[in-house]
Amino acid sequence: MAGIMDTVNQRTQLVGQNRLELLLFRLHGRQRFGINVFKVREVLQCPKLTSMPHSNPYIRGVAHIRGQAISVIDLSLATKGKRIENLENRFIVIAEYNRSVQGFLVEGVERIVNIKWEDVMPPPKGAGRTSYLTAVTEIENELVEIIDVEKILEEISPASTEISEELRSAPEGRDWSETILLIADDSAVARNQIKRALEPLGIPMVTQKDGRDALNWLKEKSKELGGDISRVVPLMISDIEMPEMDGYTLTAEVKADPALKNMHIILHTSLSGVFNQAMIKKVGADDFIAKFHPDELAGAVRKWLGVDVSAENASQ
Structure with a gap:
């Protein structure tokens, strides 16, 4: 197990290269699943769990690890699969998502693989378990499913x-009804959370499911407008981890395009632990916000829209 996690400390080297490392694991049977190593703190053989009366049925108990009580979620149950048994022979993946630490109970852990984001595809459309997938990829001629x-x-x-009452109004300075906020995120849950949080601002929003789609939409919009899109699309909120093109690469592509570069970009991600500030600056993002705090997000939106207004006033 130590060998599997030896590369975790090197994971930041992949940031900005449109690559990721996946920790491969199994729930039941031969099907392999993946989780981004960047979110993984450690992998442990499942310790003794303390039961929690009246807790969600997906939570198998609490593990006491390094002085911290961590809820352990049965990933198989949570994705509508069978309950994982024989816990003494199973593993928990300790990961940090959305400003909190969770333990994910899995049947077995395999190894870490290094792949390109362009080889990670949106999941096939369908019902059942596929609704819990955010992406799929192929490794050694087998499909690996990345859980949402x-x-x-x-x-x-x-x-x-x-959001707080003081934030529940459109930013002052101009009529925002013809303005578009672009949201790029591969998780439908995250897209809906962002939309619900920002709806009180009264600014129309367009969503895209990954970086490639967002970039294509922006390029088409710039052709439609005949150049600089920043007055119509002054701000994009983008996830970092997305199939086909990650948020860092998307940001770099936007900032390299004369018609798009004046748009502000907020990177909004569940990578709430250690993140690469140097890469955020290198690709030209304006802000970084860990998911999910609606007031922080709404405040950042108002801030960066206000920068545009100030710039307009200064030029007059």
């Missing part, structure tokens, strides 16, 4: 999308 952890966490403990 944000959907699972939302079902267990829904995040509030309410």
